[in-house]
Amino acid sequence: MARTTHRPHVATQPLYWRVATRLLDELRDGTIPPGERLPAERQLAEHFGVSRETVRQALDVLRRGGLVATDRRGSHASLPGLPVETPASMTFPLGLRGTGPGAADRATVTWETPPAEHAEALGLDPDRRTLVHRYESAGADGLDRRTAVTSFSAVALTEVAELARYRERADGTGTAQLLRAYDWMRRAGLTLHHRDAITRLPGAPSVRVTRRVHDQYARPLEVTDLVVDAQQDALVYEFTLPAA
Template identity: 75%
Template sequence: MARTTTPHEDQPLYWRIATQLLDELRDGTVPPGERLPGERKLAEHFGVSRETVRQALQVLRRDGLVATDRRGSHAALATTPVEAPSTLAFPVGADTAGPGAADRATVTWETPPPEHAEALGLAPHRPTLVHRYESGRRTALTSFSTVALAEVEELARYRGRADGNASAQLRRAYDWMRKAGLTLHHRDSITPLADTPSVRVTRHVHDQYARPLEITDLVLDARQEALVYEFTLPADGSTAAPRNRTGPDPR
């Protein structure tokens, strides 16, 4: 499978799905040893038939990357344990408990909004990886910088399949950035939208060198929902940085 990390048009569909699934396994979306979703859910996730998923799984089994027993199929990659997840939710406003049935997340390779391009230092009309998230009345639009795509391998892999159709849950985006050696600094601002009950939450994230990594705009209905921030402050004398988790009000 090492020679197929970049999908090509002349490859069979099941082979491209096998490559995409392998990328997600390497990302840690499904940790080693944990059971994969069933064929039906995988088919919905990738937008293909169950037969195509079945063929893709067979490719991974043949290469020893997936194992199947009475309990189902499991990731069998020899990787180091996944670090404890970040307390910072991606995107801002996402449900930290995991994707719900109504959640939808996709990625495209396109020119970001002008204000995003300016914040990320992108030249006008230069495309980048753009992530869209929808959950109920919440919508979030994220644009990533060239720095993020150059230094975070897991994000860069999405360029080849950023067609706006397949599901692209990037819940571990901040963990991937930290794994790449980036220290994350974020600034969140909340702005009421004129003549509407909605508010916009804008998050700017940069690294320890003040290089922009991503910008997200979240819009939510302030009448129906609340945005809850939780901070953990270190004990006196501790060098640990404050942690923040952003998520929907559990009520």
């Protein structure tokens, strides 16, 4: 006699199985794009209102089903499909460009006191340290140079886990490409309002672009100063990127 296997009713499923189902729904709807690192167990436990042990059991269920992969960097969504595309306007840092053969392109992070103007804009005490990102780029001939300095606010480091993790390695030596910084902010539920001011530097064939980003609560997130070899009149433009 053939046996029929019935899926247990939700009410009778173990808690970890129900958590695995909810997490799978979030993976499928793109809340966590394919290939992206999953939040830490502690964050998942808080998100679902369960213990970390329950989260571990739920992740094991998804791992056995090939829906989550774990390596030394953590657990990642492994559902088939393409990651969420990042519009060009989301590129970080301001001024980033593709470099051709022989071009120089370097990005690092440090934990230090930011420039005074940045500290004021971010609402930081003058002597308070924060995450500072530096980007340098030049053509193969050494010309067309551009440099960018970005300081992040306490709000950004509190709300965006991916940024906060960089504090432990912010010694200015290793490469730190935060290409998806804005995408991380959006996935943390932040609506990004950018204000870019472009001004010509007196006595120099360069312009300075100052970007200030705040969220939907008018809280500052980051300030960037970019200097590029170019000549143009002052221009200010604003745009808003909704939360993911």
